Amino acid sequence: MKLTSALWMIFLSLMSSGAISGAEYPSVPVDLTPIRLSEHAYYVQGGSGVATDNFGFISNAAFVVTNEGLVVFDTLGTPALGAQLLKAIRSVSEAPIRTIYISHYHADHMYGTQAFAESGAEIVASDGAKRYLEAEVAEQRLAERRISLSPWVDDNTRIVQPDRFLQGEERIMLGGVNIRVVDVGSAHSEGDLILYVENDDVLFSGDIIFEDRIPFLGTSSSAEWLALLAQMEQTDVKAIVPGHGKASANPQEIVSLTRNYLSFVRDAMQKAVDEWRPFDEAYEETDWGDFIDYPAFAEANRRNAYGIFLSIEQESLQSQ
Numbered sequence: 001m002k003l004t005s006a007l008w009m010i011f012l013s014l015m016s017s018g019a020i021s022g023a024e025y026p027s028v029p030v031d032l033t034p035i036r037l038s039e040h041a042y043y044v045q046g047g048s049g050v051a052t053d054n055f056g057f058i059s060n061a062a063f064v065v066t067n068e069g070l071v072v073f074d075t076l077g078t079p080a081l082g083a084q085l086l087k088a089i090r091s092v093s094e095a096p097i098r099t100i101y102i103s104h105y106h107a108d109h110m111y112g113t114q115a116f117a118e119s120g121a122e123i124v125a126s127d128g129a130k131r132y133l134e135a136e137v138a139e140q141r142l143a144e145r146r147i148s149l150s151p152w153v154d155d156n157t158r159i160v161q162p163d164r165f166l167q168g169e170e171r172i173m174l175g176g177v178n179i180r181v182v183d184v185g186s187a188h189s190e191g192d193l194i195l196y197v198e199n200d201d202v203l204f205s206g207d208i209i210f211e212d213r214i215p216f217l218g219t220s221s222s223a224e225w226l227a228l229l230a231q232m233e234q235t236d237v238k239a240i241v242p243g244h245g246k247a248s249a250n251p252q253e254i255v256s257l258t259r260n261y262l263s264f265v266r267d268a269m270q271k272a273v274d275e276w277r278p279f280d281e282a283y284e285e286t287d288w289g290d291f292i293d294y295p296a297f298a299e300a301n302r303r304n305a306y307g308i309f310l311s312i313e314q315e316s317l318q319s320q
């Protein structure tokens with residue numbers, strides 16, 4: 001009898017600390033004040049750097065506010081940041097959150113989703129995200145983040161599965177605002193979504209655009225990615241919110257780092273493959289001077305170059 005009541009007490013204290021319900025998250029010492037871009041569009045801007053910098057707040061999240069409801073684009077990189085984002089959204093509007101679009105299933109953009117569990121919002125991802133979620137890498141990344149982003153990512157952190165996968169595109173009309181969401185397929189990741197607020201001419205690009213750091217290329221399809229950047233460069237918008245870095249009204253300017261970097265790495269590695277040179281040698285002889293001073297260069301560049309080298313090698317083998 002005594003043992004049972006002791007266990008009950010432990011259960012109650014866990015419930016009240018939020019460890020089981022997941023309803024409470026520690027506050028993160030970062031500024032998530034929403035930045036207003038237009039009548040309906042807002043975003044929060046993460047710091048430049050790699051995943052473990054700035055308490056995990058290194059990517060952007062954006063949202064659309066209408067009087068009939070809200071649409072959220074990405075939930076940030078930890079449940080605590082997700083909870084803080086929810087609070088920040090609530091400081092602007094109390095309207096129900098209808099849909100959460102996850103730009104892509106990379107940890108820094110979606111580990112905050114569980115903090116939105118009680119919002120009742122539908123969670124939508126690109127059809128290509130299935131491949132990430134089914135692969136071992138999703139669990140491996142979570143195990144790695146439980147260490148590298150402790151205590152912000154812990155045993156209670158989980159990967160929230162989307163309620164629905166989007167293929168192609170969809171349009172929603174909410175409170176008189178037209179929103180277009182496009183699954184651009186495999187570019188930066190296995191599957192990327194972008195969102196366009198038509199009434200305001202504001203585009204949320206997700207990680208198709210990195211504005212302030214060396215992009216993470218991971219499992220990207222660099223040729224498709226470059227084609228998409230060329231399209232975005234031509235768009236006439238009031239603002240573009242990138243996946244990382246500051247929003248801009250100038251498409252040419254905001255795509256330039258990602259586009260220049262991707263083309264440079266592709267050209268250098270294409271040359272190496274054409275000349276049958278080993279990766280290490282080609283890497284050492286490449287002059288990385290234009291990119292070396294950007295945040296995340298040390299952590300990302302060699303791996304990015306190697307990934308591109310392998311994919312170009314693959315492309316050239318397939319075309320023979």
Ligand SMILES: [Zn+2]
Pocket residue numbers: 104106188189207216
């Ligand atoms: Zn990403």
